[in-house]
Amino acid sequence: MATTQLTPIDRQLLERVLADSGRIRALVVGDLMLDEYLFGKAERISPEAPVQVVDVQKDDLRLGGAGNVINNLVTLGCRVEVASVLGDDSDGALLRASLQRQGISVDGIVLQAGRVTSRKTRVIASNQQVLRIDRESRDAVSPAAEAELLQRIEAAMGRCDVILVSDYLKGVLTPTVLAAIIGGAKARGVAVVVDPKGDDYGKYRGATLLTPNRKEAQIASGIAIRDEASLAAAGEKLCVGLDLQALLITRSEEGMSLFYHEGRAVHLPTEAREVFDVSGAGDTVLALVGIGLAAGLEFAMAARIANVAAGIVVGKVGTSTVTADELVESAGRQHADSDFKIKSRAALALILEKERRAGRRIVFTNGCFDLLHVGHVKYLQQARRLGDLLVLGLNS
Structure with a gap:
């Protein structure tokens, strides 16, 4: 497999993409959830059981899952539409209200009676996650909710420049829904970027780009990724076997690897300076790759910008976003041979x-x-x- 050499991120190109992001309309489809954070100190052991006692000093409720993809898009000024299924419960109401506060329409959200809206509660003590509590439904949405969701997706497709699919295996993205998204996008010439989950990647066949992490790529390909050769084998198997235009495998401290359908590969070293929390990094990658493709960038440049963004968010605690200023500054810091170093x-x-x-x-x-x-x-x-x-x- 041929490997393409890297070129520095062009400053003017990056700034143009970020300046034009307000014109991009992205459709996000997937599993919406609430991310709850309880921040405190753990300085005692409970007398009731051998566990830490966390004195909560601050709590925070954020959009999570596909909602964190939305957070990243909104932070960079994109116009966002969303399609999903929520429970007709109090958390579902909180989630819809949070979207509306960001100026996002909830017309694409279907409510299913009796379904539990996902909430993940993370307990953070001294910048370390010590516990996570999940309240969620993993069952596929009902046939009635699925049919209604398909109508909402069909209505939104004609208005978007890119479709971002965020799959957390919570039942929204059924094979029928995914087939409709990928088929409809192809008919309209719109890119579909998927953050996949599970061991059956056949449901993503024909998507433009998938962004699995190393573990997910191992499971889906059936190839243990131990070195560059096995990485290339897994990447080629998934990219060609699923008829993708490209595949981006995120590899934590080893960076990212981009594989093209025709056999080329591009390896991107990690851009992270410090790592506090990797939760949500995949959402940031999905959002930034989507912005890049919608702006007309080639896969490698879109992946490079996403790589810089991921290096920023892992240095923050909790599911976080990246600003345009942070992107420009971080890209400049990583590339000494560019004009990023010259400052007013x-x-x-x-x-x-x-x-x-x-x-x-x-x-x-x-x-x-x-x-x-x-x-x-x-x-x-x-x-x-x-x-x-x-x-x-x-x-x-």
Whole structure:
């Protein structure tokens, strides 16, 4: 399998995509849920049982699952439509209200009596997740709800530039629903990007792109991914066997690998600096790849931008999103050979303020550096070692 060499992310291209994201209309179909976070301290052991006692100091309720894909899209200014099935319960009402507060129509949401709306409660102590409690339904939606959902999806397809499918195996994305999405999108020339789950990937056949993680790709392909050769075998088997245009396997600390139907591969090293919480990173990848494809980017460039975004969100606690400013700054930090490093005084002030808040040590030096020689290089290397960030002023 041929491997394509990487090129730096073009700054103007990235900024154009982000500036134009407000014109992108994305349809998100999948399993919506509530993510509840209880933040506190764990400094005692319960006298009732050998378990930690967490003193809750703050709680937070967020959109999760397919809802976190929506969060990422909205943060970057996209126009979003959603299609899903919820329970006719209090959590379903909370979820719909949360969508409406973000200006998202709930016309595409079907309510099914007796169904439980998914809620995942995570207990976080000292930035570490110590417990998760799930309340959910995993049964397939009822035939009546499925039929109504298909009508809502059909109505929304004609208005969207990209379709993002977020499957958490909670019963919304039945084989019938997936076939209708993929078939309808092909007829309209719209890309379908899927974050898959489970061991039967046949239901995703014909999608534009799948974004499984390494474990999911192993299960779906039946190939244990231990090295580059087995990775390539798994990627090729899934990409060709499922008639995908491309397959993006996320590999945690090893980055991402993009496989094309015709046999090419692109390997992207991880962009993460610190990893606090990987929950929701797949949602961010799905959203950013979707934005890239809707903006007309080739698969590799869309994946590169998604890789940068994933490196940002894993450095945050809980299911999180990434802003346009964070993307531009992080992409520049990772690519020293690009013009990302050149900053205006105003832009530099914002960066330094953020770095100071994070407790990082800032080093400044200046000079002409007209004829750069080895002494200059060693001097700059030593200056960089004195702190976390080096600011270089060029004398006129």
